[in-house]
Amino acid sequence: MPDSNRARLPPEFFARMPGEVAPDLLGKLITRADGRVARLVEVEAYAQDDPAAHTFGGKSQRNRSMFGPPGHLYVYFSYGVHWCANLVCGPEGYGAGVLLRAAEPLEGIDIMRKARGRDPLRDLCSGPGRLAQAFGIDRALDGSDATGTGVISLLDDGARPDAVIACPRVGISKNADAPLRFLVGGSRYLSKAAPRPLVPTLTAGRKRSQSS
């Protein structure tokens, strides 16, 4: 697998509104320096003026990373149990980001299995908490740069998802109708089955799927 085809996503990629960055992130690779690689198939956008965003109420000790430079990580502890990873978007000083919800494991899979304590490929990165755990992302990486030579980085290998679907986000109560969750239609590695396909034509010629 040639690394020569992989280009690191630059800060400029993230220096846009999260609603633009989020769909562009689908199909990109998230990597850890130890060889773990996965392709993003599901993300959610959170702008600062969005009541559902952690930054809606202004800067705090917890969310300060999201006001930092674009392309850095915002990592927070959710439900007292799980770590969740975001990529900071927009200009520095604007609190916004994209939540990484699910990915397709590609390389370093044994490391992910060990980190997760589970074997099935579909159980490794199919959810925000799972993805973070599979990549060993926790508080130590909050605020770290994902556009340089740090532990975590985002790469573009030229692949483009077949179909990008927008639908309402998961697990929120405010502004719950906004279609700011973006996913790759038909992927088997989503955090949950896509609700109602918003692109009906995609389901017409479905391919035979294998169950586990």
Added chain:
DNA sequence: GGTGAGATTAACT
């Protein structure tokens, strides 16, 4: 196979 409640920390009312 599908649904429902518990786990457990930090920020905010």
Added chain:
DNA sequence: GTTAATCTCACCG
């Protein structure tokens, strides 16, 4: 004291 950008396991069918 309550809520939260969730996951897992128990239990029902």
